[in-house]
Amino acid sequence: SQQGEEDPQALSIQEGENATMNCSYKTSINNLQWYRQNSGRGLVHLILIRSNEREKHSGRLRVTLDTSKKSSSLLITASRAADTASYFCATDGRVDMRFGAGTRLTVKP
Amino acid sequence: ETGVTQTPRHLVMGMTNKKSLKCEQHLGHNAMYWYKQSAKKPLELMFVYSLEERVENNSVPSRFSPECPNSSHLFLHLHTLQPEDSALYLCASSQEGSGGTEAFFGQGTRLTVV
Numbered sequence: 001s002q003q004g005e006e007d008p009q010a011l012s013i014q015e016g017e018n019a020t021m022n023c024s025y026k027t028s029i030n031n032l033q034w035y036r037q038n039s040g041r042g043l044v045h046l047i048l049i050r051s052n053e054r055e056k057h058s059g060r061l062r063v064t065l066d067t068s069k070k071s072s073s074l075l076i077t078a079s080r081a082a083d084t085a086s087y088f089c090a091t092d093g094r095v096d097m098r099f100g101a102g103t104r105l106t107v108k109p
Numbered sequence: 110e111t112g113v114t115q116t117p118r119h120l121v122m123g124m125t126n127k128k129s130l131k132c133e134q135h136l137g138h139n140a141m142y143w144y145k146q147s148a149k150k151p152l153e154l155m156f157v158y159s160l161e162e163r164v165e166n167n168s169v170p171s172r173f174s175p176e177c178p179n180s181s182h183l184f185l186h187l188h189t190l191q192p193e194d195s196a197l198y199l200c201a202s203s204q205e206g207s208g209g210t211e212a213f214f215g216q217g218t219r220l221t222v223v
Contacts, residue, residue: 033211042111042199042214043152088152092210097142097203099152 004032004072004089005100012106019076021103023089024069030092032065034074037086037102046074046087079107112136115200115215123223124190130218132183132200141183142212143175144199152199158183159205190222 004023013019023032031050035043049056049065049072056063062075076083086102113134122128134141143155157165158177172194174186183200197219201212 031210035212035214040197040217040219042113042115042216043201043212044111045211045213048211090212097201097210097212098154099144101149101151 004091004098006087006089006103008103009101010104010106012108013079014108015079015081017079017107019079019083019105019107021074021087021105023072023074023100025072025089025091026070027091029067032072033090033092033097034061034063034072035088035090035099037088039085043088043099076105079105081107081109083107111213111215113200113202113213113215115198115218117218118216119219119221121221121223122187122190124192126190127186127188129187130185130198130200130220132185132215134181134183134200134202134213136202136204136213137180138202138204138213139180140203140205140210141177141180142201142203143183143185144201146197146199146217147195156185187220190220192222195220195222 004025007022033048034046037043047058060077065072088099088102090097090099116131140159145153155169156175176184197217199217200215203210203212
């Protein structure tokens with residue numbers, strides 16, 4: 001199972017702005033997931049999008065999936081300082097799940 | 110609280126010590142994982158247990174030894190570690206076969222090898 005690769009590595013925005021992070025992967029997937037990690041803590045699942053879905057929303061989160069380009073994006077709208085964290089995508093194999101190095105998002109008050 | 114508990118939260122050990130990390134999940138999941146997270150590197154999948162059987166071992170050095178005595182508990186036994194093994198070790202669990210494999214992570218054990 002291939003890991004996702006997030007882009008950019010780091011992103012700094014002002015509170016209230018939107019943040020967009022991208023993920024690319026190399027092989028066919030069943031679904032793709034986005035996770036969030038506060039500094040030095042465990043990862044928290046945000047959203048899962050299946051390979052037959054193109055877009056999914058959850059609160060201020062919007063995820064898109066383009067299987068033809070093997071890419072996904074995570075949009076956080078109206079960002080808050082509390083959104084400061086690292087964000088990871090994970091491609092889903094059978095029982096394993098592999099993550100990229102993440103995007104470090106900083107939201108300035 | 111994610112339902113996955115890791116102990117200890119912090120561990121400092123010498124290179125000749127033997128220690129164990131513990132992970133416990135109360136979610137009824139059938140798969141458990143160990144990941145290693147080093148600074149500015151992707152999470153590294155170390156071991157996967159599904160239905161208490163090890164299904165993956167990603168060329169992890171033998172100084173790391175996993176144990177899964179039942180579906181709720183996972184251990185990582187450590188011995189003669191190297192300073193480069195210092196990292197955050199994360200345990201996760203998921204329910205395989207449900208069509209979606211959302212993983213639940215523990216808070217991690219911050220390991221420092223001196």
